[in-house]
Amino acid sequence: MPNLNFWGKLNTLREQIKFDQERKLKIRNFLINEINNSKLINESYDANQKKYFWSGLVISRYQFKYVAAFATILILIISGSGLSLAAESSLPGELLYPIKINVNEQVLGSLTFGDKAKIELEARLAARRLEEAELLMLSGKLDNDTQSNIESNFEKHSQNVSNGVSNLESSRNSTDAAEITSKFESSLRAHEQIIRKLGDNSSEEVKSRIRPVEAKVKERLQKTSSKRFEFDNSIAGRASSSSGEANNILKNSAQGKIDTATVLIDALEKSILNQKDLIAPEVFNLAENRIKSARSLIELAKSKIETSNYGEAFNLAQNAIRKINVANLLKKASTELKLDGGLKDESDDNESDGIENKVDGNDDKASVQSGFSTSSDFNTKTKKGGDERRDSEREEND
């Protein structure tokens, strides 16, 4: 070891201590995720303290809430009344519900730009219909009229998602299409379980109205899951003759998915530990199992990266993200709807036999990382200048 004085040792350590770049990237992705999911408005509550939970399409939640807030303010200005605001928390069968559907949500649509965002909005609205159904089920107010209202609106939005995804495919934007399908599948899977649980807890009369809704959700889930599986196979099997550049793109996409999944896993784990007292034990265990399962998938995905199986890695990471999304939704249901368990950890995804292929567009990481630069508008000192100043200061004091 060189015979250094204290300052020399200090300087040596300065050179040696560096921020682990892998960990830095994970924190960066976590930060971006948290920023995008920041609540910009409070969910509205009606006079009876009904409370909504928002099932999460993680990337679109920020846009939805933000646009919802602004659309509400916009409507207030136009209508000159508080009707629209009150309507936001209304449920099928209530007086203000038509304003929510026909005014508020239409304005939301007009303030949403881009094909992907519009389809994600439709998916959110489909989930919103299910949330309304669940609140009605919980309060025992699901009657024949509200049931058929919810079914038809849910079907309408779900079909819009399906049509939108097909359009994205036709315009060769299959990665966005795959991502939307994957997220929608997570949302449907969680709601299917919640609705089934609510049905189990209900009287025979209410059950008879819940089961058709459950069946509709299940049917849509099966279609979405099949479509997602097609996308998995397409990504896995498309380009056996990928160029070097295409392989690099796929590798980066896969790595991006892995990073996103890791951040989401860590965030969910932290969240369930913080809220352990509020979550039903079964749901807590379910979330823990899914976290373990997701971590295993990520490890497998990393090993696929090392063996250059980027398509498989991509699909495995997508699978992990789906598991976490479902667990997150169920956790929220447990805390918001006070479900006391009975939600099963069903196997929900068929792992694809991905092989190398080409990915032609965004993935989760790329979509939230657009346009970031390392430019800084702050003064930074050169190392040389800094060293000279420090040395002269120490000499003065010695």
Place this chain on the structure above:
Amino acid sequence: MKFTSIATWHILKMNSMKQKLIDAFDAHSDAIYRHCYFRVFKKTRAEELVQETYMKTWDYMKKGNKIDNVRAFLYKVANNLIIDESRKRKEESLDDLLEQNIFIEPSYREDKIFEHNILLAEVKEKMKKLPEEDQKMITLRYFDDLDPKDISEITGDNKNNVSVKLNRAIHKLRQII
């Protein structure tokens, strides 16, 4: 349409804030990490402190508060977190340090890790004998390479006070070493 342009302006403003924070992460997270590390001497905790620093900064920004000097703000937040940390921290032995996964350049040899850990333990031992405020000043000046003007923006002291505090801290440290 007027209302749409207000909405667009607001969206643009939010995006601008996001961009500002991410730019600040890219520009300063290495320095913030180093600062945190030399205050808590734990790799994992230093990483967590970086994350917490930026999250707290975002919380502040999204409430509509303006930050003129982001770098100074980040250091302030980090220092406040470290002060909270120091109230809970207990003494570590060299064995604890050796067990930690201390990052150094990939092309290391076993003896280099050992040397590094010894260096770290020695510096830490000396630094820990100083009061928290003096540790902060030494770290900002000699680890973070900030001049008294920068330090004054971070601490809120005027430049003269910072120079006086620095000299006192160095004097104390000289007596220890």
